[in-house]
């Protein structure tokens with residue numbers, strides 16, 4: 001083999017290796033620029049301003065993620081999630097942005113739970129009241145529910161949101177926008193299926209929550225799970 005041929009082959013190989021390495025490169029800055037702490041159920045990435053929330057988020061994840069994974073029959077699949085506390089909104093990108101528009105405080109994408117810095121939206125000192133408020137009204141359990149239900153075969157977004165809202169309600173008692181119950185009556189299941197993205201998300205979320213909650217109340221959670229996963233086998 002001539003030297004030039006060898007050179008070309010080595011060059012092509014180098015380019016290939018570089019491209020593969022680039023494909024696997026982290027998409028977000030959190031892996032390289034944030035601090036990280038590993039707990040039983042979560043690896044939490046955070047910046048200095050949110051350090052005070054880390055242990056609370058860890059305790060909540062350690063408590064609720066195993067429960068949620070059990071709800072979805074996944075307690076044996078490894079109960080660990082990456083949680084990123086973003087210091088501002090600039091880090092959101094790709095699919096996360098769509099969820100963020102709906103739930104500004106949190107989003108779930110690609111196996112990662114993103115929480116917007118509580119420092120930005122929790123207008124309270126970090127005391128027992130603030131911790132209670134975060135547990136009750138923060139986005140964490142909703143996003144953990146998305147993680148636990150990520151293997152649901154349905155790609156219908158209304159159903160994924162309804163399921164996450166229902167399990168959030170199960171553990172926090174918090175209903176998504178009870179004040180919109182009357183307006184939600186104007187929507188049908190077909191509206192959610194056909195044009196979820198075009199609807200007022202607050203009302204659409206309410207309708208999705210009600211459909212899932214009513215089904216679970218009427219038929220039980222085991223039947224709800226059976227229906228959600230019926231297309232697996």
Ligand SMILES: [Zn+2]
Pocket residue numbers: 099103142146160161164
């Ligand atoms: Zn959601």
